[in-house]
Amino acid sequence: MTVIILIAAPEGLRGHLTRWMVEASAGVFVGNPSRRIRDRLWELLATRIGDGQAILIEPAANEQGWAVRTAGRERWQPVDFDGLILSARPKTQPNENSHRPR
Amino acid sequence: MPDIWWKADPRDLHRLVDRVSSVYVERSHLDRDENAIVIINKRQSVRVPASMVAVMLLGPGTRVTHGAIRLLADSGTTVCWVGEQGVRMYAAGLGPSRGAGLLHQQAWLVTRPKERLAVARSMYAMRFPGEDVSGLTMQQLRGREGTRVRKIYRAHAARTGVPWNGRDYKPGDAFAAGDDLNRLLSAANAALYGICHAVIIGLGASPGLGFVHTGKATSFVLDIADLYKAEYTIPLAAQGLTEERDARLGLRDLIARHKLLGRIVTDVKALLTPEGTDSEDHEANLLWDEHLGTVPGGTNYAAHADLSPHGMTDNHIAVIGPDPDEPDPTP
Numbered sequence: 001m002t003v004i005i006l007i008a009a010p011e012g013l014r015g016h017l018t019r020w021m022v023e024a025s026a027g028v029f030v031g032n033p034s035r036r037i038r039d040r041l042w043e044l045l046a047t048r049i050g051d052g053q054a055i056l057i058e059p060a061a062n063e064q065g066w067a068v069r070t071a072g073r074e075r076w077q078p079v080d081f082d083g084l085i086l087s088a089r090p091k092t093q094p095n096e097n098s099h100r101p102r
Numbered sequence: 103m104p105d106i107w108w109k110a111d112p113r114d115l116h117r118l119v120d121r122v123s124s125v126y127v128e129r130s131h132l133d134r135d136e137n138a139i140v141i142i143n144k145r146q147s148v149r150v151p152a153s154m155v156a157v158m159l160l161g162p163g164t165r166v167t168h169g170a171i172r173l174l175a176d177s178g179t180t181v182c183w184v185g186e187q188g189v190r191m192y193a194a195g196l197g198p199s200r201g202a203g204l205l206h207q208q209a210w211l212v213t214r215p216k217e218r219l220a221v222a223r224s225m226y227a228m229r230f231p232g233e234d235v236s237g238l239t240m241q242q243l244r245g246r247e248g249t250r251v252r253k254i255y256r257a258h259a260a261r262t263g264v265p266w267n268g269r270d271y272k273p274g275d276a277f278a279a280g281d282d283l284n285r286l287l288s289a290a291n292a293a294l295y296g297i298c299h300a301v302i303i304g305l306g307a308s309p310g311l312g313f314v315h316t317g318k319a320t321s322f323v324l325d326i327a328d329l330y331k332a333e334y335t336i337p338l339a340a341q342g343l344t345e346e347r348d349a350r351l352g353l354r355d356l357i358a359r360h361k362l363l364g365r366i367v368t369d370v371k372a373l374l375t376p377e378g379t380d381s382e383d384h385e386a387n388l389l390w391d392e393h394l395g396t397v398p399g400g401t402n403y404a405a406h407a408d409l410s411p412h413g414m415t416d417n418h419i420a421v422i423g424p425d426p427d428e429p430d431p432t433p
Contacts, residue, residue, distance in 0.1 A: 012108065014136065015137035015138030019137070019138065019139060019151060019152050019173065019177050020114075023149060032154075033116070036113065037113075037115075040111070048107065
């Protein structure tokens, strides 16, 4: 299974992706595209995402069982810790999940 | 010239085997919205991942826009306009197969007696699981098939207690026989033909090039439908129904429950691409040549290009609506 997440995508890109995958929630796409089609869709997304963000999570033959690709601006970077993929957040961004101390 | 980046390349499209067999739509609008294909009705709007669907079956009460069809064609999705519940196909658009691979394969098989016999045999073999039919002639196969069908009729009539006086079928007048069972069987079979027809078109094969049947524009449809009658339409007709509509609805429920569409796709492909021949569907613009095989198309092969405009102005009648920005003519 492949999951693609689009944030602040330019007009028409999300609609285009619905021809290949099901948009389960706004900007979250789920489907089973083949490796070839994943690569081609990603190529298109990466070139057209502009100031938005694109994240693709796909099955992979590693210990974790999945891999991640990212494109766009101000994105979190996947970091490889000896085969374990973790996400590195940019330092400048406040963590949007935390509450500000009162 | 707008940038049409959303156009799909053949390499972007899923092979038919990887697709969901069909999506049936009725009483809805099909439109294009931000490069998505949308089904809209009073209740909801749904975006269709058309590249994952083999056939879109459009039932009564559908309205389709040019934009939607353009995207569907681009996704390699067949569009079939069908009657109630997938019965009888009226028309079909371009299939998901952009190449003519399967069609060539079918034509090749059907025009060679040895190969044709092999395909016809495997069609019969599907109906006699576990029996070896490889040594039988067409005549013997026909006889055996007749015996099998008669047994099935009798067994179902005995099971349900519906009187059975033999299948009475007059070509061209399916409902002539008169008794309920014959009439309902004809109705259910008509529905089955429509569904098989849609799948065959969707795969890019020809409905006319049959292996067992021959001479009709739908010979291959009859061939394929015959594979499923014993399991689907005969038991259904023997249930003692009285209305043709019930037979059609019953068949549709059976088809949904047993996922028949997927099976038809698999069977047609298996019959037309015997073991070891992988027909990856390539779209290619080629011209045939008797010595070279093929030469690239889209090229002018004339020594002196003759660019006369004749033929560019074929007479045809066009009906074009007013420009949307035009003011209404005052009456």
